[in-house]
Amino acid sequence: MLTVDIHHKRFAGQPDVIRGLTFSVREGEQLALMGPSGAGKSTLLNMIVGLDCDYTGAITGHGQQKVTQLFQEPRLMPWLTTMENVLLVADNSPQSRDRALQLLQEVGLAEQASLYPGQLSGGMKKRVALARAFMPAPSLLLMDEPFGSLDLPTARALRALVQRLCQAQGTTLICVTHDLTEAVTLADRLLFFSKEPMTLVLDKDIFSMKAKGLGEEGIDHCCQAILQHHPCILRGIA
Numbered sequence: 001m002l003t004v005d006i007h008h009k010r011f012a013g014q015p016d017v018i019r020g021l022t023f024s025v026r027e028g029e030q031l032a033l034m035g036p037s038g039a040g041k042s043t044l045l046n047m048i049v050g051l052d053c054d055y056t057g058a059i060t061g062h063g064q065q066k067v068t069q070l071f072q073e074p075r076l077m078p079w080l081t082t083m084e085n086v087l088l089v090a091d092n093s094p095q096s097r098d099r100a101l102q103l104l105q106e107v108g109l110a111e112q113a114s115l116y117p118g119q120l121s122g123g124m125k126k127r128v129a130l131a132r133a134f135m136p137a138p139s140l141l142l143m144d145e146p147f148g149s150l151d152l153p154t155a156r157a158l159r160a161l162v163q164r165l166c167q168a169q170g171t172t173l174i175c176v177t178h179d180l181t182e183a184v185t186l187a188d189r190l191l192f193f194s195k196e197p198m199t200l201v202l203d204k205d206i207f208s209m210k211a212k213g214l215g216e217e218g219i220d221h222c223c224q225a226i227l228q229h230h231p232c233i234l235r236g237i238a
């Protein structure tokens with residue numbers, strides 16, 4: 001269980017960015033974080049991953065976890081091949097190479113293993129970054145608007161892939177997104193924040209809605225129902 005209990009977070013000379021923010025995430029749960037631009041969602045991810053420790057309060061339960069992060073930009077090393085980029089976070093043992101190849105197969109890039117990032121499309125680079133994020137078999141994966149810049153079919157395919165890999169590996173997912181469809185597709189639970197300072201305004205469990213098995217139409221239906229009951233989401237992300 002990961003528990004976030006932030007009393008205050010502020011940058012030097014600024015008012016509080018985050019105040020009185022408390023929530024927990026169960027192991028293997030998939031969480032989407034939503035809220036207005038500039039609210040503090042990326043700041044919160046930095047705090048969860050331990051890059052930013054300058055706050056009052058505590059974030060507990062992530063100490064023993066294997067945490068990886070997937071950013072908006074794929075952040076590949078241009079001088080390394082696809083395979084070498086995936087192996088960046090592992091040793092070069094035969095077992096690691098087997099696992100990297102298996103993950104490249106999962107993301108549909110086994111045949112591109114020896115190509116360099118400059119030879120790949122934007123969607124392919126994201127898939128390499130995804131394979132690399134799953135390489136250490138993370139118990140916690142943090143994603144910050146990972147598919148925002150992609151066309152709809154590519155984004156849809158990558159979301160399905162993330163879901164499949166998280167479920168297969170029991171990975172807990174915390175994903176920042178502005179896209180309600182993405183949130184509903186990926187997550188069991190939506191947290192919606194206000195800004196200045198960032199506080200939690202809605203904690204919506206959609207697991208039971210999704211347990212019935214949602215197709216694309218079902219996802220749209222679910223989004224409409226959420227917006228109808230919680231118009232604050234629409235106001236916040238519009």
Ligand SMILES: Nc1ncnc2c1ncn2[C@@H]1O[C@H](COP(=O)(O)OP(=O)(O)OP(=O)(O)O)[C@@H](O)[C@H]1O
Binds near residue numbers: 012039040043
């Ligand atoms: N290193 C920093 N120094 C000073 N202020 C910062 C720093 N990083 C972020 N901020 C400020 O903190 C606030 C929250 O920023 P953050 O990037 O966390 O928001 P966000 O919710 O992720 O926004 P978006 O959805 O647009 O990506 C903003 O007002 C931003 O200007």
